[in-house]
Amino acid sequence: MSSSDTLIPPARRGRPKSRPEVERRTQAARSEDMQRRILDAAAKVMSSHGYAGFRTAEVSRVAGISRGAQLHHFPTKDQLIVATLAHVYDQALAVSRQRAAAVDPARDILDLLIEDAREFFFSRHFLVAVDIVLSTATEPSVREQVLDIARGARLPVEQAWGQALAAAGIPADLAPGLLSIMLGVVRGLALRKLWDNDPKRDDQQFAMLRDMARAYIAAQGKSRGPKRG
Amino acid sequence: MSSSDTLIPPARRGRPKSRPEVERRTQAARSEDMQRRILDAAAKVMSSHGYAGFRTAEVSRVAGISRGAQLHHFPTKDQLIVATLAHVYDQALAVSRQRAAAVDPARDILDLLIEDAREFFFSRHFLVAVDIVLSTATEPSVREQVLDIARGARLPVEQAWGQALAAAGIPADLAPGLLSIMLGVVRGLALRKLWDNDPKRDDQQFAMLRDMARAYIAAQGKSRGPKRG
Secondary structure, three states: OOOHHHHOOHHHOOOOOOHHHHHHHHHHHHHHHHHHHHHHHHHHHHHHHOOOOOOHHHHHHHHOOOHHHHHHHOOOHHHHHHHHHHHHHHHHHHHHHHHHHOOOOOOOHHHHHHHHHHHHHOOHHHHHHHHHHHHOOOOHHHHHHHHHHHHHHHHHHHHHHHHHHHHOOOOOOOHHHHHHHHHHHHHHHHHHOOOOOOHHHHHHHHHHHHHHHHHHHHHHHHHOOOOOO | OOOHHHHOOHHHOOOOOOHHHHHHHHHHHHHHHHHHHHHHHHHHHHHHHOOOOOOHHHHHHHHOOOHHHHHHHOOOHHHHHHHHHHHHHHHHHHHHHHHHHOOOOOOOHHHHHHHHHHHHHOOHHHHHHHHHHHHOOOOHHHHHHHHHHHHHHHHHHHHHHHHHHHHOOOOOOOHHHHHHHHHHHHHHHHHHOOOOOOHHHHHHHHHHHHHHHHHHHHHHHHHOOOOOO
């Protein structure tokens, strides 16, 4: 949907070759701007009202655009919903990748991983994605698109953190399993928040999770021999 | 909704005192039987179609009863849905309590806990409950009832397993946190199943989770001193 190229405003794109070329680019950039404006508004509406309460009319209102302009870019509600999720998952992917690539060496890598996962799984957008997948269990089309978006955005995040764990000295044979369990806890506690919201207890649990992972890594190191004693 | 009393068929309830008494009991028992029949059918429909696809007409069909009989017991769709969740959560609570109270001493208590949690969180009914809570974010009535059902059925399960962990020698100051993290992982991996269903990998992850918890318990024991060496 969005390439890095389209993030550059047309004015900075170097010297125009010819007038029609400029116009084509300007129009494409305008179209991209409009789409982003619609998607940012749709993300807000989705975040407040979830899937069931998502109204396309509210999106045009929040975006401050005409209904026609919105329908031109996203003719159906499902198209808009799918594009919105792709948009917010893309943004989350970019942020997570950046965090995994630039970890603060003064802090525990496991804490950093948990913080990043918490920001994603505790966001309303993750819950909206779950909502859509569960609500559309009998309508495969939207459901499959949402699953593809989530897979496409989350697998690179897991890879980036897998590399970060390895770079921080976590044994390569333990890293994938640890990563999956730690993400599993964050996902599971995000869901528990619906029943019983207690951020302070979550803090304690995440600290305990980090300690469990550290104890496991240490125990595995010892049972392998060379570093013993 | 159901007391243990109502599970005893009327014929075995001892000698009747008087005819009106018998008739009252028989009628109450019949009514209970009918309700249970409707709720068992509704649980099947809910399990297949989720919240969005839940049709009350299909429930009467599956239960093999008249629409009128169903409406007599559950006048609205929401009432039927709430009663169905209460029914399946009640059943799950009874099973989990029994498992926690009668653990096999030959097996690792943490494995038994994970198995019990897996049966619950990996069931379709748990996902339907999540579905309802997410879908009804802007309709507080049903949502709150579902949250109450879940809390009412899950807190006693957590208490029962907390006692079982303590009885198995897990230090009392670690048990609640461990329990919550372990349930968190199972809940989180249950959700992941929607994106990426791989039961064999789940088996490996749950074994690793048990080992992490064991390593943590051992490390905590050592750091406290007396058992060292």
